[in-house]
Amino acid sequence: MTDSRPDERPESVVVPRHAWQALIVLLAGMFMALLDTTIVNVALPTIRTSLDASEATLSWIISGYALAFGIALIPAGRLGDRIGHKWVFFTGLLLFTLASLACGLAQNDLQLITARVVQGLAGGMFVPAVTAVIQILFPPLTRGKAFAIMGSVIGVSTALGPILGGLIIEAFGDENGWRLVFWVNLPIGIVALVAAAILLPAGSERAPGTKSGGIDWVGLVLISTGLVALLVPLIEGEDRGWPLWTYLTLVAGALLIVAFGFWEVAYTKWGKSPLVPPKLFRHPAFTGGIVLALVYFAAFTSIFFTISILWQAGLGHTALESGLVSIPFAFGTIIGASQSNRLAQRLGRTVLVIGVSLVTVGLVWIWLALLLIGPAITNWELLPPLLIAGLGSGFFIAPNAQFIVATVDRSEAGAASGVVGVMQRVGSAVGIAVIGSVFFGTLVVAGPSPAALAAGFTDSATAAMGVSAAFSVLALLLVFVLPKRVSAGR
Template structure:
C-alpha cells in the first residue's frame, strides 16, 4: 500500500523540478539578452549603418519596456493564471527575437527590441510566482537558489557568448545570430512548458477588474524615473533630471490611488499590505541598492579592458567568467543554507562582494597591462561567490512571507527594483568613470574610481542588511519552513 501511495508523490515531485528547469531556461534566455547585446553593438553599427542614438536605444529600450511590464504582468498572472501568462510571454519573446534578427534597419531593430523587452518583463514575474506556487520551505529556498544562479550567470555570460557569435558569423551579420539563437531555445522551452507547468490553483483564480488607472500611474512614473537614468550618457545637459521629480509625483499619486482602491474594496494593482511585511520591504530595498552596485561592475570593467587595454569583444567577455562561476557556486550554497542561517548569509555575501571588488582595484593597480584580467580573476571569483550568496537568499527571504496568490505581483515589484537600481547605478558609476576619463585620460584610475563608487553603493546595502539582522535577533520571526501548506494545484480531470 505504501508503494502505491509514494509513486504518484515521487512523480509529482519530479515533475515540479522539471517545471522549474523550464522556468530557469526561459529566465536565462530573457536575462541573457540584456547583456549579450552589449558586445554586438559595433557589429550592428557596421551591418546596419546605425548611429550612436540607435544602438543606445537597442540597449536602453529593452531595459525600459522590461521594467514597465513587470508589475502589471505579475498581477495578470496572479489573477488569470501564471501558466498562460508565462506561455504568452515566452512565445512573444521568441517571435520578437527572430524579428530583431531579421530587422532591415536600425529603426525596426529598436521597435522589435522594445517588444522583446516587454515580453521578458511578462516572463520574469511568472517565474517567481510559479516557484512560490510549486515549492515551500527548504525546497523553495533551493529553487530560489537556482534562480539566483541563473541571474548571476546570465549577466556575466552574456559578453563572452556575444563575442563567440560575432567571431563565428562575422562582424557584419554576427549581431543577427545574437537574436537567432533564441529561436530553438524558445521553441523547446515553450513545448516543455505546455506539458510541465502547473495551472493556477482553483483557490487562487479570481475574476477581478483591471486597475487601469493604477497601471497608467505606475507605468508613467517608472518611465519618467528610468528614462534619464538609462539615457544619462546620450542626453546631454541637466534638463533630463527634471523628470525625476515628475516621477516622484506620479509614484506618490499611484500610492494614494492604490490605498483608495483598497479602502473602497476594489482590486488594486499592488496590494500595499505587502509592504507591512518587514521581510518583503527590506528585501525590495536591498535589491534596489545592491543591483545599483553589482551590475555596474561589468559595465566599467569591460569598457576598461576594451578601450583601455585593447582587448577584443570575446577576450573582454571571457574575463567576466570568474564572476559568473563564483556566482553560480554562491547561489547554490545560499539556496541550501538560507533556511538555517537567514539574513546572516546576505551580510556575509555583501562583505564578500565588497572585499572582492576592493581586491580587483588593487590587482589592476599592481598589473597595468594585458595581464590585468588574469590578476583580477581570483578577486572576481570571490566577488561572484559573494554575489550569489547575496541574491539567492535575499530573494527567498523577501518572498517567503508573501501569500502565494500575490506572488506574481510581489515578484514583479522585486525585479522592478532590480531594474531601477541597475539603471541608477550605471548612471552614477558611468558618470564617475567617464568624467575622470575626460578630465585626466587615465583608464586605470577611471576604473578604480568607478569600482570604488560601486563598492560604496554595496556598503549601503550592507548597512541595511546588518540593521535588519539586529532587528531580527531582537524580534525573531517563525522559521521559514513553518509556513502554511502549499495550496492545491488544479489538475486536468481524468475519465474513470
C-alpha cells in the same frame, strides 16, 4: 503501535512525468530571458561600431530591457490568474522570440532599442508564469526540488551569458556576431513554443493561495511613466549636456511615483486589488529591504557593463577575451549559490552580510587595481576580486528575497515577492543608467593613439567602478534592516 499514515517524505511523492517535461519547457524560457540580461554586455562595443550608436544607446540597450522587464512583472501574475498561466507564458515567449529576431535585424540604434524594450516586456510577461505553473504542477513536498532546479538555471544562464556572447562574436565577426547574439534565442524559442503548446496545462488554473482580480491600469501607467521619466535623464543627460528638460523630467518622474503611491492607497480603500498593496510599507524592514534589492542590483548589474566596454573599446581586446574575464565571477557565483540555502539555514542573515561584504571587497579591489595598475591591467589582476565578488553574489542573491519577504505577514508574502522582483529589475536599469552616465561623462581621450585611448577608457572605468563599489557599500549597510532569521515555515 504502527503508524498507518502514508509516507510523506518528498522522495515518496510521485510526480507525473509530464510535470518534469513541462518544467524543462518553463526553464528553457527562463534561461532565454535571464541569458539576455548578461549576454549582450560583451556585444555592446561591436554594436556601437556596427550601428554608429551613441553612448546613450549602449545604456538603453541594457537599461531599457531591465526596466521593461520589471514593469511587465507587475501585472503579469494577475493576468495569468485571469486568462491562464499557460497562455501568458506562450504569448510572452512568442513575443520574446520575435523581438529577438527584430533585435538581430535592427539597422539603427532606435530600432534596436525598441526591439529590446519589447523583448524586456515579453520576458517580464512570461517569467512569473514559470513560478505559478510550478506551484500548480508540483505538490508541496516536491516543489522545493523544482525551485532548486530553477535556481540552478538562473545561476547558469546569467553566468554563461558573457562567455557565450564572446564565443559567438569571435566565431562570426564584429559585423554579424552581435546579431547572432540575439538570434541564439530563436531555436530555443521555437522548440519551447511547440513544447509549451503540448505540455503545459491549459485553462485558468491558479497557483494555491492566489486571488483573481482586475488590473489597476491607472496605477500601472503612473508607475511606468514615473520610472521612465526618471531613467531618461539619467541616460540621456550626459550625452545632451544636461539641458533644463532633463531636470524637469527628473522632478516629473518623482512626482508621478508619489502620485502612484497615493493612487494605490485610494484604490485599496475602494475595495480593489492594487498593484502594490500599501500595507506592505507598514513594515519598515520591508521598505529597507526593497531599497537593498534596488541598490544591490544597481551595483551587481553594472560590473560587466564597465569591464566589457573597457576591455574592448579601450584596451583593444576581442569580445571573447572580454567574455572570458567573467569566468571567475561565474565560477564563484555557481559555488556560492549551491551553498547559500544551507548556509542561510545555519547562519541566518549573516550569510547575506558575508555575501555583500565579499561583493564589496571584490569591487573595491577592482577599483584599486584599475587606479593603481592603469591601462596595463590584465585579466589575471581581476581574477581574485571577480572570484570573491562572484562567491559573494552567489551567497546573497538566492536567499535575499526570502529574507525580505520574511519582514511581512504570511498573507502578504505573494505581493511582497512580486515587489522584490520588480525592484531588482529597476535597480539593474538605474545602475546601468548611472554607471553609463559616469563612464561616458568622464571619458576624455587625449589623442588618437592606442595608448591615449587605453588611458582615457581606464580612467573612466575607474570612476564607474568606484560608483559601483559605493552602491555595494550602501547595500552592505542596508542588509541589517532584514530579520536575523527566517522561520522554517516561510
